[in-house]
Amino acid sequence: VSSLLPANLLGALPSKCRIQPDGRIVTLATAIIDSTESGYLLVRMNANGQLDTTFGSGGVVLEKNNQLPSDLALQATDNKILVSGIYDFFVDQGFFVHRYNNKATSVKETRLNVEAVRLFPNPAREQATVQFTLEAPLRLQMDLIDLQGRTVSAVTPMRAWEAGTHAYTFELPQMPAGLHWLRLRDEKGCAQVVPLTVAPR
Structure with missing residues (x-):
């Protein structure tokens, strides 16, 4: 190189x-x-x-x-x-x-304008809470993805969130233990991904 x-x-x-x-x-x-x-x-x-x-x-x-x-x-x-x-x-x-993509254009996911994103507990077993702060209102959807970028479970559909700090608790489906990602994405396709470790049940 x-x-x-x-x-x-x-x-x-x-x-x-x-x-x-x-x-x-x-x-x-x-x-x-x-x-x-x-x-x-x-x-x-x-x-x-x-x-x-x-x-x-x-x-x-x-x-x-x-x-x-x-x-x-x-x-x-x-x-x-x-x-x-x-x-x-x-x-x-x-x-x-x-x-x-194959030309290194158009599909790169850019950083989402969401601050102070954290997940707890992490590792999690049956449910987890995501906390984040928005400086301005924003429409977001959240889903769980695996290490290959495939959607494992929808957490929330696309919806409006007001400015301020939010905490949202969601259930974890039956899924393999190990590392997954929680992806937050807006209507323009900008995304932020936070690692989430799923503990064995």
Whole structure:
């Protein structure tokens, strides 16, 4: 990956690699942008090792704003690329999932304007409570998704929430124990995802 770095980067630390069904190779790396900012790189190569110029900008996608990647996966249903990790915008921290199509455009889920999201108890067994703060009224829906991004259970339909702090308790369906995500999403498709560990019953 180091030989493919954009000119304005100090360096990159590759961490994950996945091979798509057509043989194309996707690599994820933490990007060191400067002394105060980091991000991540997605690089896709054809099966012959050449950059896939149909992906991103010449085969490379650079995401900035202190988004630190932790995992890379291929979505089982449509082979879209999933990148998860944490972000730190100095005044706001949280967990993100970005989803890319085969050209690294149009389907990336952007950060939702919801503050101070927390889940408790976590791990949870039969029910959990999500608490969050809105600076302005917003229509949101919530659902539980698995590690492949598939919906496991609908938590709330799309509905209006007033500005302020909310706490919403929901039941957990019969589902495998382990790590899942609670996804909050607005009508524009902007999403925020919070990890939820389901305990054995």
